[in-house]
Amino acid sequence: MLSQQFSDFWLSVLLFVLFSTKVQAQVSGIFINEILSSNAASDYDAATSDYPDWIEIFNSNSSSVNLGGYFLTTDTENIKMWQIPGGTTVPANGFVSFWADDSDLTNHAGFALDKEGGFIGIYTSSGAVVDSFSYGFQLRDVSFGRSVSDPGKLVYFAKTTRGAANSQKYYTSISNSPRFSLRGGFYNGNQTVILTSPSPDAVIYFTTNGSEPDSASSVYSEPVTLTKTTALRARAVEEGALPGLTMTQTYLIDEEINLPVISIVTDSANFFDDSVGIYITGTNGKRGSCDATVRNLNQDWERPVNIELYEKDGSLGFNQEAGIKIYGGCSRTRFPQKSLALYARKSYGKGSFDYKLFPDKNIHKFESFILRSSADDQVRTFMRDALAQYICIGDMDLDIQAYRPAVVYFDGEYWGIHNIREKINEHYIVSNYNIDKKNINILQSNSSLVYGTQIKYIDLINYIKVNSLATTAAYNYFKTQIDIDQFIDYEILHIYLAERDWPGNNIKYWNSNTIEQKKWRWICFDLDQTFIRTTANTLADATATNGPNWPNPPWATLLLRSLLDNQEFKNRFIQRYAFYVSSTFSPGRLDSIVDVFKSVLEPEIPRHITKWGGLMDEDSQETWMPPTFSSLLQWQNNINVIKSFIRDRPSVALEHLRNKFGLKNLVTIKISPNIDSAGQVLLYDRKVPKPLFSGRLFPDLPVSLRATSNPGYRFLYWELTGNISRTDSAAEIQVTLTGNQEIKAVYEKTAGNEPVVIINEISYNSSPDFRTGDWVEIYNRRNDPVDLSGWKLKDSNPENEYVIPQGTIIQSNGYLVICEDINSFISKFHYLIHFRGNTGFGLKNEEEVIKLLNAHNKVIDSVHYTNKYPWPEIDDGKGYTLILKNTDLDNDLAENWMTSLKATPGSRNDNITGIMSEKWPDNSQDGIIKSYPNPCSSALTISYRIVSGGNVRIKVFDITGIEMATLVNDYRNPDIYSIKLNTNSFRNGIYFYSMDVDRKNVDLKKFIVIH
Incomplete structure (x- = not known):
């Protein structure tokens, strides 16, 4: 920001000094003067109740300038990123600023600035550059802009001055970060840490009490010896440079590790100071929703912290700066141990926690998460909420919060068990469903x-x-x-x-x-x-x-x-x-789950009791709430209350149900498949336990049953015995019980090991004029539906995995499209209804592996394609898709695929005319092109050509003329095909295969099997 006294200076130097900005800026007198790309707590925006980034424009002219219609951008390839609203003027020798976030409020640009460095430019409505500059890494709450005395010089300001003159005091660089000789983690015995800096003249300040090092902190002069668990923080200051980043390492010394460890490090005033502390009643609070006491902890305050996560084996999950708030409603005022919410923001350094917090969820990035102190169950078992949610996994279709217990240390002090949980907000939906927020x-x-x-x-x-x-x-x-x-x-x-x-x-x-x-x-x-x-x-x-x-x-x-x-x-x-x-x-199932939860927490409970046992919030007005359990025996007895509920609740709940709806007494139903591995029986679309389910349902009400098949099996019929005796071949039936009933789903094993659900069409590079996102079509070869719940689509990147939602059924001989981006896909194929997504990842153009796995992580089908021979060569961006020539062909063979300009998601590929590879040998008649390998051991691949179309039959015979197999017996359009013969069961020897088209023999070939 430039003051009035420097306006004449600007007018004189504009004609002679070459700034780092473009020449057009010198003509217009409009300059980008100051930016803040890491606004953690410097400049507050009341309209959004937040601290957005901002951009300040200076007008060096002696008259006001209308900026309406100008553009601000962070991308040189997209100079019209955000248009300044009409009527926006900047006064003579004055300033106007714009918040940089994704809000659509007035004077809020539709983008944020990148703390790691970037570009900022202002352009006229016609696209002419007015001013621009690039910038490097930025510190939190430190602005970047033009020196008042030398406007061509871009510098750092420790004190931001949005809407006013830039500070006279500035810095031209940022000090390097100090280095630690020992990484944080778990250690036995005393540890010695050496601190160094790349700059030999730097002064290193350090603390061991959680506070950020500054000039009043200890100056490093010799190795630091640590005798107990300590959070060591260090910061380097070089001559003439801004103080560098504060680096933090926590050393957990001689600790018993039973759970993952989270270390939170911050100035203790941020938690416990009467004026600004977020963890206490304090003197600067407000009333909450559950009592009348005025408390700091009811304020929506966020404080900066450093957070480290260490796994039980000592490996580091992450170490970064973040924001922290008190979390929860009434629990924050009822109990001494508070729940905490952690936020990754770019203003702290990184906008996400890039770590798989929960091993049972394939999510590798979190914007926020909770360290939950179990709310009302804090005083009893510390597990009820997570237990209630986890009992439904695999059985019920519910959106739940992932759970993982951990131990927290605060500034090196043990702070007890906290449950790591997902935070319920828009990011939860984005992460779990791959939906644009x-x-x-x-x-x-x-x-x-x-x-x-x-x-x-x-x-x-x-x-x-x-x-x-x-x-x-x-x-x-x-x-x-x-x-x-x-x-x-x-x-x-x-x-x-x-x-x-x-x-x-x-x-x-x-x-x-x-x-x-x-x-x-x-x-x-x-x-x-x-x-x-x-x-x-x-x-x-x-x-x-x-x-x-x-x-x-x-x-x-x-x-x-x-x-x-x-x-x-x-x-x-x-x-x-x-x-x-x-x-x-069922009591047996739930009781075993409780035992698992108990076994995980029990080793840590004694130390947790030492910290929190017997305590109550001293300011709580809800005296009905008991203190936290104060002994291991009391905790175990509290868990027995859960077990008693599990044992006694079933009969009570069923009686409530019977009385509410005036139902008759329950009857027993037994359901089982004849082959355990053949498929899944669903009752009202929920999985029936195997091998034998015996339960009680109500009579005189219909029961919906559906049978799905696993690869390699076929559903045949239902067999009902008991009060109702009959068979039924429909895969889905309704049965109204009149008494005890046994129902069996009868399956048979199908011949061969070919996948029944296959990858049938691939779109990995749509046209710019027909953008659909990448997608994969799968096809069910079977004559009965297949349950795809929990199946996975993966590519060559191990982190890319899409889990098909529960309840997804692919119908017999049906199709399902799995999309990278549903919005893009349905914008072009709006008539389709059988699709799933968003996968959140695209497919490679050059070479890729696509895998389809079932719910047990068994690979059902895979395709390894390239865009080079022998695979069809596809020009980038032309909109071609890869299509399987026929659904009974081996889709892992390049010759069985062709390209198409007319994508056919959700329908047959052979209804269209494709563009075939032209690199096969020229041949003007039907017949075998080649077979390989020959001799073979486990399989023989046969490639053949059909010139005019016809009924094709390919049979295999042994040397005595006995027929061994029929490989093809169907109509084929003009094209080139391949099919694979499994020879594992063939004895060593000579064999033949013949090819007929329209009952006329066109070819006879010999092959040899050697095992």
């Missing part, structure tokens, strides 16, 4: 907006207020708006576990503006008050019209009540609930 809508409570827009949901609620869902038409419409099965699972979980703090509280739900995820889904969180009230009739609470108990006001029960008016929904809800009681919620 701009398309996400998240609501909570009674249609309150969290992210996006709530208009469509409010319209939906208004719809059921005037339309009875008892009618088929209204219910069918509703099924297009919410994920019915997911909603049923969500309701059943909370009702069965007798969640007390629900349904009028702790409720969040989401959808997307994209077709694939337009249906509303509900998210599970804060289930800390479960596994307690064994006899509670939460079914009555969840369907009450007048809300007699906390917290079930009428709005919170409206959706379930309205849906239960529909007989189809009610049948589905009742029978699935009863099914879950016998399967997912």
